[in-house]
Amino acid sequence: MGNFTFFNKAFACISFLILPFLISVLCQNTSESPIEQSLVFKDKRLAVVFPIIQTFKKTITEDPLNITGNWVGPDICNYTGFFCDNPPDNASAIALAAIDFNGLSLGAPSLQGFIDQLPDLAIFHANSNKFSGTVPDLSRLQYFYELDISNNVFSGSFPTTVVALKELSFLDIRFNSFSGSVPQQIFDQPLELLFINNNDLTAKLPENFGSTPVLYLTLANNKLTGPIPRSIGNLNSTLTEVLLLNNKLSGCLPYELGFLKELEVFDIENNLLTGPLPKSLACLEKIKQLNFANNLLYWEIPEELCALANLENLSLSDNFFTKAGPVCRKLIKNGVLNVRQNCILGLPDQKSLHECAGFYLKYIRFCPYPDTYKIIPCRPNAPWHPQQVASKKAPVTYKTLSRHKF
DSSP: OHHHHHHHHHHHHHHHHHHHHHHHHHTSOTTSOHHHHHOOOSSHHHHHHHHHHHHHHHHOOBOTTOGGGGOOSSOGGGSTTEEEEOOTTOTTOOEEEEEEOTTOOOEESOOTTTGGGOTTOOEEEOOSSEEOSOOOOOTTOTTOOEEEOOSSOOEEEOOGGGGGOTTOOEEEOOSSEEEEOOOGGGGGSOOSEEEOOSSEEOOBOOGGGGGSOOSEEEOOSSOOEEOOOGGGGGGTTTOOEEEOOSSEEEEEOOGGGGGOTTOOEEEOOSSEEEEOOOGGGGGOTTOOEEEOOSSEEEEEEOHHHHTOTTOSEEEOOSSEEEEEOHHHHHHHHHTSEEOOSSOOTTSSSOOOHHHHHHHHHHTOOOOSSGGGGGOOTTOSSOSOOOOOOOOOOOOSGGGGGSSSOO
């Protein structure tokens, strides 16, 4: 009994002596590991993102180029794929501003908990990797304005989280497996580039299609339906290139296409468009590439369109046009205009008379606002006027039809 009392008293004394030490240990910041506590960062903002990067690094399942090999230590600004800058709210601070994983062949099951937790991130480019899952909610990133997750393995519905990014100017989600509708709110954002081609999107183009000041627009190789909205004319001062080929768009071409004075490339091949070509197309004075092939267009080819000075390629093949005047025939001879598989008498490689007659008997539908198809809005007093010749440069949007970084 005496021994038991002795040990009790001894334990009580020892506990009293070490209790302050235990309290001091428990009161320390346990959120940082001993390694993190020993690192010296150039800025506390970099210290904040360090554990986030290291956590993401552990989730990476494929890294054939050993990109993550130098993701160690406090010098985050020299990690492969990471770029630092002075944040807008503090010119003397150093923050992680951009990530460029383009072509690095990294694989991870999700980006959740990574880019959405980097408070100063403005740019995330990750073309040609093997990222999957859902697109994180980036709405809390106050500086974010560029997102490129093209040529990955994302799926599900359109990433609606990007709608909340009010400063978003660059969105590239091409070559994934997104499906369903395109939220109309995306066309209310201040986008300059919008590339959503080569997915499985099925929606109609919304009425506010022309509300974004976009320069380069690629919606090709989806299953988009319905007519081209007349609001496209609102893009008259910005839209430079647009690719809508290989969809299921229908209806007549809107007269407002002729308002697009900056347009250089317009490709809507392989859709279900019908009706005549509006003469307003003669106002596209900067147009170089114009492709209406493989649709259901008919009647005559406007001579005013063929007279455009900068045309390099006008493809009207596989439609139902019946007449090409002397100006257009000159383009045919020069190899600029392609009218194969139409209904033009006297030209080679045309559809059969039976096929042409059947189409005109069964499928002709009058377009809305028929009077507008004869109007050339940029030439109120004369059918022709001198045109400026634009400088030659390679189209941008056609490069988006390749999987890799353009």
